[in-house]
Amino acid sequence: MTVRRPANPLALAVLGLLLEQPRHPHAMAAALRERGLDSAFKLTTGSLYDTVRALARDGWIEADGTEQVGGRPARTVYRHTPEGRARFTEWLDELIREPSPEFPRFVSALTYLGALGPRRAAEALRERAAALEAGLAAGESAYQAAREDHGVPRLFVIEAEYARAMAEAELRWVRATAEEIERGALPWPEGDGHA
Template identity: 80%
Template sequence: MTAKRPANPLALAVLGLLLEQPMHPHAMATVLRERQLDSAFKLTTGSLYDTVRALVRDGWIEATDTEQLGGRPTRTIYRHTREGQRYFVEWLDELIREPSREYPKFLSAVSYLGVLGRQRAAQALRERAAALRARAAEGEQAYRAAREEHQVPRLFVIEAEYAQAMLQAELQWVSRTAEEIEQGALPWPEAPDA
């Protein structure tokens, strides 16, 4: 029997963190931000707590303990249930084996690039390339900090390597396409009569 799959992809991050060690949602949020996984998952306090509640409700995780530091509120610590860990492994296996259709906004927008006109399209792509370079530099810095400063095993941050590879591939395509537009190598539709 397969369990009901969580609707929010943030569940993957929660379940992955709980493989490392039991923890409370505040600690989960801290680790996700440190590892810059908040760029892969929509992370808000509300979405995180909703996800944890759903995972508890559906039997994937359970409360194991509480802790209270100073005058702060009591925090509930969670861990995988035996079934939840099995469900998680099955879900991950499926997600890695079977490519699914994703609908990124950029892909939708770039399909209408010609609407911008040559100059504006090239400028937009150059601006995107600059933003991608900055994001790649931040990602590399966070990856290095996780590996070197925090001694996080490579396997626990391998998604950062994948994200960097995807950024580099996009950056290469965006830069090359902007150059082709600027050099006139990319055929462009004639501007409609006004």
């Protein structure tokens, strides 16, 4: 029997959080935002609740009681089912072991970089470099706050280290390519956009 895996990548985040402790969706959202993971997963209230319902329907997680704070409505707390935890770790193992094609927008846009012309292409790359630098600085602050201020173990934020390494590599490439364009070392087809 083939196990139906969640279509929404947010399911990974939900299942990961439930490894730590049972939680209700509101606490899941708060933890994802606090850790800066709302930038890695498309997080809306609707998508989170839809994901939780789908995981419960498919037997990955189950209700583990309710929690009520003050006059707020009672919230259903969820935990892994034993089978759901096993499925999650199998899925995770596969995702880590087996590279799969990803289709980032930036790579798609690079395919047509020549259409911008050398000046505009270099300007666009320089602007991207500045945005990457700002993102790296903000990410580093969030990482340090999680590790030092909140005592989050390194293993629980290791994806931030990976994201930092990827952003640093992209930044190096973007800067080097902009520099090549600016000094004329990257040949541009004749008559192709001197914008």
